[in-house]
Amino acid sequence: MLKAVILIGGPQKGTRFRPLSFEVPKPLFPVAGVPMIQHHIEACAQVPGMQEILLIGFYQPDEPLTRFLEAAQQEFNLPVRYLQEFAPLGTGGGLYHFRDQILAGGPEAFFVLNADVCSDFPLSAMLDAYRHQPHPFLLLGTTANRTQSLNYGCIVENPQTHEVLHYVEKPSTFVSDIINCGIYLFSPEALKPLRDVFQRNQQDGQLEDSSGLWPGAGTIRLEQDVFSALAGQGQIYVHLTDGIWSQIKSAGSALYASRLYLGQYQLTHPERLAKHTPGGPRIRGNVYIHPTAKVAPSAVLGPNVSIGEGVTVGEGVRLRESIVLHGATLQEHTCVLHTIVGWGSTVGRWARVEGTPNDPNPNDPRAHMDSESLFKDGKLLPAITILGCRVRIPAEVLILNSIVLPHKELSRSFTNQIIL
Ligand SMILES: Nc1nc2c(ncn2[C@@H]2O[C@H](COP(=O)(O)OP(=O)(O)O[C@H]3O[C@H](CO)[C@@H](O)[C@H](O)[C@@H]3O)[C@@H](O)[C@H]2O)c(=O)[nH]1
Numbered sequence: 001m002l003k004a005v006i007l008i009g010g011p012q013k014g015t016r017f018r019p020l021s022f023e024v025p026k027p028l029f030p031v032a033g034v035p036m037i038q039h040h041i042e043a044c045a046q047v048p049g050m051q052e053i054l055l056i057g058f059y060q061p062d063e064p065l066t067r068f069l070e071a072a073q074q075e076f077n078l079p080v081r082y083l084q085e086f087a088p089l090g091t092g093g094g095l096y097h098f099r100d101q102i103l104a105g106g107p108e109a110f111f112v113l114n115a116d117v118c119s120d121f122p123l124s125a126m127l128d129a130y131r132h133q134p135h136p137f138l139l140l141g142t143t144a145n146r147t148q149s150l151n152y153g154c155i156v157e158n159p160q161t162h163e164v165l166h167y168v169e170k171p172s173t174f175v176s177d178i179i180n181c182g183i184y185l186f187s188p189e190a191l192k193p194l195r196d197v198f199q200r201n202q203q204d205g206q207l208e209d210s211s212g213l214w215p216g217a218g219t220i221r222l223e224q225d226v227f228s229a230l231a232g233q234g235q236i237y238v239h240l241t242d243g244i245w246s247q248i249k250s251a252g253s254a255l256y257a258s259r260l261y262l263g264q265y266q267l268t269h270p271e272r273l274a275k276h277t278p279g280g281p282r283i284r285g286n287v288y289i290h291p292t293a294k295v296a297p298s299a300v301l302g303p304n305v306s307i308g309e310g311v312t313v314g315e316g317v318r319l320r321e322s323i324v325l326h327g328a329t330l331q332e333h334t335c336v337l338h339t340i341v342g343w344g345s346t347v348g349r350w351a352r353v354e355g356t357p358n359d360p361n362p363n364d365p366r367a368h369m370d371s372e373s374l375f376k377d378g379k380l381l382p383a384i385t386i387l388g389c390r391v392r393i394p395a396e397v398l399i400l401n402s403i404v405l406p407h408k409e410l411s412r413s414f415t416n417q418i419i420l
Contacts, residue, residue: 001051001105002049002050002107002108002109002111003050003105003107003110004044004050004053004054004112004113005055005056005094005102005110005111005112005113006037006053006054006113006114007056007091008025008027008037008055008056009058009088009115009116011025011058011059017029017250019388019403019405020254020386023388023406024064025059025065026116027057028065028068029254030323031118031248031254032261032288032306033307036115038072039121040113040115041053041076041080042076043119043121043123044111044121044123045076045078046123046124047111047124047127049108051078051107052079052080052105053072053078053079053081054080054098054101055083055115056098057084057115058084058086058087058089060084061082061084065082069081069082083098083101085097087218089219089220090222091221091223092194092225095112095186095220095222096194096197096198096220097218099194103188106188108187109127109130109188110188111126111183111184111185111186112183112184112222113182113183116247116248117181117245117246117248118247118257118261119181119183119241119245120243120244122239123185125241126239127185129237130187134187135237136186136187136189136193136235137186137187137226137235137236138184138185138186138236139155139164139181139238140180140182140184140238140240141157141178141179141181141241142179142240142241142243142245143240143366144177144179145177145364145366145367148368149175149176149179150170150171150173152170153169153179153223154169154170154171154176154179154180155167155178155179155180155238156178157176162237162238162239162240163234163236164231166231167223167227169221169223169224169228177366178238178240181245193229193235194220194226197225197229201218201219244260246260246368246369247368249369251340251386252357252358254323254340255321255322255338255340255384256357256359259286259304259321262286262287262304265286265288272288273286273287274288274301280295280297281298281300281301282299282300283301284300284302284320285304287301287302287303287304287305288305288306288307289307290307290309290310290311292310293307293309293310293311293312294313295307295311295313296313296315296332298315299313299314299316299319300317300318301317301320302319303320303321304321304322305320305322305323306322307319308324308325308326308327310327311326311330312328314329314332314349315332315333316332317330317334318335318337319336320336321337322338322340322341323339323340325340325342325343325389326343327344328341328342328343328344329346331347331351333349334347334348334351334352335351335352335353336353336354337354338354338355338357339353339354339355340386341387342388342389342391343389344389344390345389345390345391345392348392348393348394348396348397349395351393351394351395351398352397352398352399352400353398353399354398355385355400356382356401358370358383374403380401380416380417380418382416383401385401385402385403385404386402386403388404388406388407389406389407390407391404391410392408393410397410397413397414398414398415399413400413400414400415400416402416402417403419404419
């Protein structure tokens with residue numbers, strides 16, 4: 001019997017996701033038409049013997065989260081429960097705090113997944129590797145180029161045995177091109193080192209560390225406190241993958257992840273991809289259209305477009321590399337490229353809304369999305385355009401490389417601006 005834990009974090013963590021995280025908790029943001037963590041849940045539910053999926057975080061259990069959990073339980077016919085931390089406990093504190101719930105029923109092992117990653121989740125392959133040679137910690141690893149590796153946990157392995165010999169979280173100089181994907185398979189034994197860290201933190205007193213976290217309150221950093229400390233002791237192994245993988249930290253990376261998942265749907269969910277039908281809109285490449293959306297037949301959509309519930313797309317609209325969220329309206333002949341259109345927003349006739357993608361270098365197979373910062377030298381960097389919720393864009397204007405905060409009613413064109 002197996003279980004899975006998804007680490008969903010909490011409200012203040014989604015700052016690079018603003019203004020989109022104002023409306024919905026980041027783990028529920030739709031990526032390729034379904035909430036971000038539904039991809040995780042679908043992957044876990046497919047592993048034979050999966051008994052229960054636990055979401056651990058420090059969000060207040062609000063209505064969208066509760067509705068999502070109920071829908072997921074019904075769809076996958078599995079208990080999917082939310083366990084709320086009393087305070088942010090770090091990536092390992094929640095696992096230790098809720099250890100009794102995780103180990104209830106005696107699982108053989110449990111998966112631990114960061115919520116903010118996009119992957120094809122090779123969970124069965126990880127399970128095979130684990131069963132072949134059970135160790136307390138199995139980490140999924142992928143490769144990154146030298147510069148980008150510094151943004152992740154870096155793993156030095158023994159290439160013969162795949163034992164993790166050395167682990168450094170976000171090093172300041174190059175350590176290894178194998179990075180931690182934030183996808184793990186732990187044996188029940190893994191909770192013992194977590195207990196040791198917990199007890200040590202209690203003894204050391206309630207000292208604040210440099211990140212402002214409070215170890216005495218039960219905070220455990222899986223990466224630094226456990227992986228770095230135990231590397232080279234025969235307890236941590238890495239399973240390498242060359243499948244799709246990306247972090248979802250910013251709106252730009254959500255758009256990129258949407259593209260990756262839409263590509264995956266060819267294999268996993270062909271029924272979710274829109275097909276060209278006589279009298280229907282023209283579809284180019286991978287496109288998701290929610291069944292309740294109304295799309296005019298002369299619209300041209302794709303590639304890599306995802307259209308949410310109740311969206312209206314008018315005649316002659318051109319839509320490419322974009323996510324259009326619940327209840328938005330694109331009036332006739334708008335052109336929307338590399339943009340996220342927020343919930344209930346309206347783009348007026350003949351308006352053009354465009355962003356600039358910051359996709360990984362296509363000539364470097366090890367490149368990932370850069371963890372973008374919005375500014376360089378005091379200037380807003382060109383990036384995808386984001387319209388917050390219920391924004392109104394008038395007819396015949398151009399909105400380029402801009403972020404528009406919720407409820408704004410614009411009256412003219414804007415380029416390279418954050419509109420507050
Ligand atoms: N429950 C809970 N979850 C948390 C907490 N803090 C973070 N998380 C969740 O844990 C995951 C990791 O979050 P971060 O702490 O922001 O780390 P990171 O910068 O994403 O880096 C981690 O992931 C990388 C892969 O995406 C790894 O390369 C890196 O080593 C590390 O594990 C996210 O899904 C986040 O929601 C917490 O206090 N409580």
